[in-house]
Amino acid sequence: MSELRAILFRFMRAATSAVLAAVARVVTGVRPLWVGALPSDRQRIYFANHASHGDFILLSACLPPRERARTRAVAGADYWGKTRLRRFIAEDMLSSVLVERTSAERKQDPLAVMLQVLDEGDSLIIFPEGTRNMTDAPLLPFKSGIYNLATQRPHVELIPCWIENMSRVLPKGEFLPVPLLCRVVFGAPIAPEPDEERHAFLARAHEELLKLDPRPESRPASRRHS
Amino acid sequence: MTGLSLPVLLAPFAVLALASTVAGVLSWRAGAEPGPTLVNLTQRINAWWVMVTLLSIAILFGKNGVILLFAFISFAALREFVTLTYTRRSDHWVLLGMFGIVLPFQYWLVWTEWYGLFTIFIPVYCFLIMPALTALHGDTERFLERIAAQQWAIMIAIYCVSHVPFLLFLDIPGFEGREVLLIVFLIVTVQGSDVLQYIFGKLFGKHRVSPNVSPSKTWEGLIGGLVSASLLGAALSVITPFTPLQAGAVAFMICALGFLGGLVASAIKRDQGVKDWGHLIEGHGGMLDRADSLVFATPIFFHIVRYLWTV
Numbered sequence: 001m002s003e004l005r006a007i008l009f010r011f012m013r014a015a016t017s018a019v020l021a022a023v024a025r026v027v028t029g030v031r032p033l034w035v036g037a038l039p040s041d042r043q044r045i046y047f048a049n050h051a052s053h054g055d056f057i058l059l060s061a062c063l064p065p066r067e068r069a070r071t072r073a074v075a076g077a078d079y080w081g082k083t084r085l086r087r088f089i090a091e092d093m094l095s096s097v098l099v100e101r102t103s104a105e106r107k108q109d110p111l112a113v114m115l116q117v118l119d120e121g122d123s124l125i126i127f128p129e130g131t132r133n134m135t136d137a138p139l140l141p142f143k144s145g146i147y148n149l150a151t152q153r154p155h156v157e158l159i160p161c162w163i164e165n166m167s168r169v170l171p172k173g174e175f176l177p178v179p180l181l182c183r184v185v186f187g188a189p190i191a192p193e194p195d196e197e198r199h200a201f202l203a204r205a206h207e208e209l210l211k212l213d214p215r216p217e218s219r220p221a222s223r224r225h226s
Numbered sequence: 227m228t229g230l231s232l233p234v235l236l237a238p239f240a241v242l243a244l245a246s247t248v249a250g251v252l253s254w255r256a257g258a259e260p261g262p263t264l265v266n267l268t269q270r271i272n273a274w275w276v277m278v279t280l281l282s283i284a285i286l287f288g289k290n291g292v293i294l295l296f297a298f299i300s301f302a303a304l305r306e307f308v309t310l311t312y313t314r315r316s317d318h319w320v321l322l323g324m325f326g327i328v329l330p331f332q333y334w335l336v337w338t339e340w341y342g343l344f345t346i347f348i349p350v351y352c353f354l355i356m357p358a359l360t361a362l363h364g365d366t367e368r369f370l371e372r373i374a375a376q377q378w379a380i381m382i383a384i385y386c387v388s389h390v391p392f393l394l395f396l397d398i399p400g401f402e403g404r405e406v407l408l409i410v411f412l413i414v415t416v417q418g419s420d421v422l423q424y425i426f427g428k429l430f431g432k433h434r435v436s437p438n439v440s441p442s443k444t445w446e447g448l449i450g451g452l453v454s455a456s457l458l459g460a461a462l463s464v465i466t467p468f469t470p471l472q473a474g475a476v477a478f479m480i481c482a483l484g485f486l487g488g489l490v491a492s493a494i495k496r497d498q499g500v501k502d503w504g505h506l507i508e509g510h511g512g513m514l515d516r517a518d519s520l521v522f523a524t525p526i527f528f529h530i531v532r533y534l535w536t537v
Contacts, residue, residue, distance in 0.1 A: 176322055178318060181504050181512075215499070215500075
């Protein structure tokens, strides 16, 4: 019985992933721009800017199907674990990795959870800003997670990915997407230097991700005063 | 469709086969490293294969096929236009309405041949209702710019393009069953004029028409393209209700309008700081990069034929 259940879940998971990728393509005509890295089956951590629930669907739609099947997004347990339905969507259908963001009353260590996923051979999608960016700033400061992951699992490539326009397609609080063209720009892998400390590396990773924005002049904050 | 002779459907494929052969020979002679112009040319010809095939399939499926094809073209064009303009979170529902209500409703009006509402639905009713909705929402930041861009988006991408399938419903005495050939005439002359202007411009281009807007548009290219496209139009009079002279004059007018459409599209792209509208078609940029001339030419072509040739 439980075996049947597992097969059913695996099938539903694969179907969800394929359907979401197809929907993302139809709505956004998404095109990946591999400027610094090429698609490969190497184990990777993709880190991206975050302003919409659609972000990780768009990013995974850009990956080759085999790679997509083993790439899991890191999501906040306080949001996605709140109700049974959300947990079902996040964990069972989207194979997300739920981590507890707030350090108070934490039962599990987020770093340990992510390291375990990497050790099982899967790739990760991570949004180092820690939450969806609702400000006019193009990118919020990074949390430490990617530094810890990169230093503890140096064989995993850390790839910056700039997601363009998705926050306009599906803004926070809306559930119907407006069809707009989106692109995902994949940059060159980045790794901490031997003597690079945490803040310096996070600032550099932040800088590298911002540099990938193909149309920096179209950001709302900078355009308003032009 | 009745009255559609096989040669008309096959001729574009023959032209493309010739173009592909020439490009293939050039690429073979260039060896392992063909130049960027040749790569671009090959991409353009390949994209033409796709476009001509899609149009032929749509025509084989009759009126519904043609309406669906141009509804899809409107969708792609609208998506490109809105992507480039300034929008705010408070525009979300108006934008959804443009894709989810305005676009299907306008093509439903085509399908039901409701000409009266078809001509005023977007320029009158959407023109008034959409800004009202935006004002009700209360976000006045860059208000005029936002509502103007929204209106332009639906006029260009939906209203103008939707005139192409409505050509099928014109009643021209003695031309019954062959209305689809008007679409073939329109597309072949206007798109042909684009290609011919490009070729004449590459060969003889010296004096720029509007250097601030588009460095690639020259007087030599424009005149050479317009004259040759008019001759092409005159030669195509056999598939139209026009005499050769009329066909040449109509072709001249719609190709001149097509040129202006390309110029306006270039000005918008320059204003927004981009080279192409989008990335839909490899080697062609976006849908609007191909359709900009058609957008300006179609409503006028429609009116000329409707006022002078229908009963």
